[in-house]
Amino acid sequence: MDRRYMKLSLIFVPMIVYLSIMFRVIDNFCEDTDISTSETVYSTAVLKNTKPDTNMSRYLQSLVKKYDELEQEKVYLLSLIKSLLDRNTVFQDKNNFMNELDKIVHPRKIKAQKPKSDRSSIETNIVKPKYLFNCTNINKISLKQKIGHGVSKQAFLGHYHGQEIAVKMVTRHQKDVRNCFQKLSDEDIVKRHECFMFPNMKLMKEILLLEQMDHPGFIKLLGYCVRSEETDSTDLSEHGVTAVYEYGKRLNVANLQFNTFSSRLQHAIDLADFLSYLDNSPLGSLRVRDFKETHFLLVNSSIKMIDLDDVDNLEPSCDIYYDTQDTEYGNETKARSTTCEFDLPCYMGLCIGSNAKNNLKMMNKLFLSRLLHPKLFPSSVSEKVSDLLARIDTSNISAAVLVQQLSNIQKILFSVYGH
Secondary structure (H helix, E strand, O other): OHHHHHHHHHHHHHHHHHHHHHHHHHHHHHHHHOOOHHHHHHHHHHHHOOOHHHHHHHHHHHHHHHHHHHHHHHHHHHHHHHHHHHOOOOOOOHHHHHHHHHHHHOOOOEEEOOOOOOOOOEEEOOOOOOOOEOOOOHHHOEEEEEEEEOOOOEEEEEEEOOEEEEEEEOOOOOHHHHHHHHHOOOOOHHHHHHHHHHHHHHHHHHHHHHHHOOOOOEOOEEEEEEOOOOOOOOOOOOOOEEEEEEOOEEOOHHHHHHOOHHHHHHHHHHHHHHHHHHHOEOOEOOEEOOOOHHHEEEEOOEEEEOOOOOEEOOOOEOOEEEEEEEEOOEEEEEEEEOOOHHHOOOEOOEOOOHHHHHHHHHHHHHHHHHHOOHHHOOHHHHHHHHHHHHHHHOOOOOHHHHHHHHHHHHHHHHHHHOO
């Protein structure tokens, strides 16, 4: 009986909605054309004192126009009902039907109600800005002091409504720009803006990478502004390329070993998860070619990478040659590679997997070997930690497996110590 009711509802509920809408349209039509007994008498009196042909033709044209509108509504509603039928959806009640109908009529609209108001709720497209800062408000940031610099970029501490943020830009004081200036002759001084182009390209690369990736292991981008190539001034209202990030504190890797074992283990899990993301990012397997302590900061007790200058998705190239050897079963030919590190196979001229293993190798050298020192862990898990370090040292483990193994150790410690 229930299934029969569901099938009948598939036909009758749309028809009821269609008839309701049609009656509403006809009712509005009647109101618009003022078809009532009293106004008909009035219209007749008016027609007697005017040219009948002109008034009647206008009246008939309005009727034809309304009729065409009704026909269009009819065709549109029938198409909606057909779309619902094509979905093979069984509607259990009227609300279920109306929800499905609304998905077809307004597929991209978000319903939003205004705060207490006399007007009823309206449907509107809600577009929220992705970032806190852009070219319209970036000049509201107050620069306080320089907090870091590299070969091509400079970082400043900024304040915005009491919030500490980091502002990164290219200035004429950076090494890349200064070297370029020194090469310019008096005749080429008009080309000084070209000295900013390559450093700005690096900053733009960093912005675009963060635009496409989403992981807590990266410093959070709060916004940016791109106006021009030249960035001679540090005035944010006219600076060429500016990026704004969350603020972090300098990291001293040596001090991490003084943290609690639970804190060090959590750092190791987070970093291993970050490596796993790099290996499976939307841009392919990424490699960080320059692991430095200064490229990482502590943000709310989390280690985050702040410099993406030397990040790319290029696996090392390799050569394949075929080696023929005599065996007791005859000649045997094998494809061999001479240039792939970690004994990786050469596939289509590339050492696939090299980026991931190099990242793990460098992360171990900078962080993991200190965070996972076996003697700094309770005896109940020290042997497991030692085995993991041995596998990391020999590049015999992937980042994803490392996350899983470290999480298992964390569960053991939690069951014993509660943290």
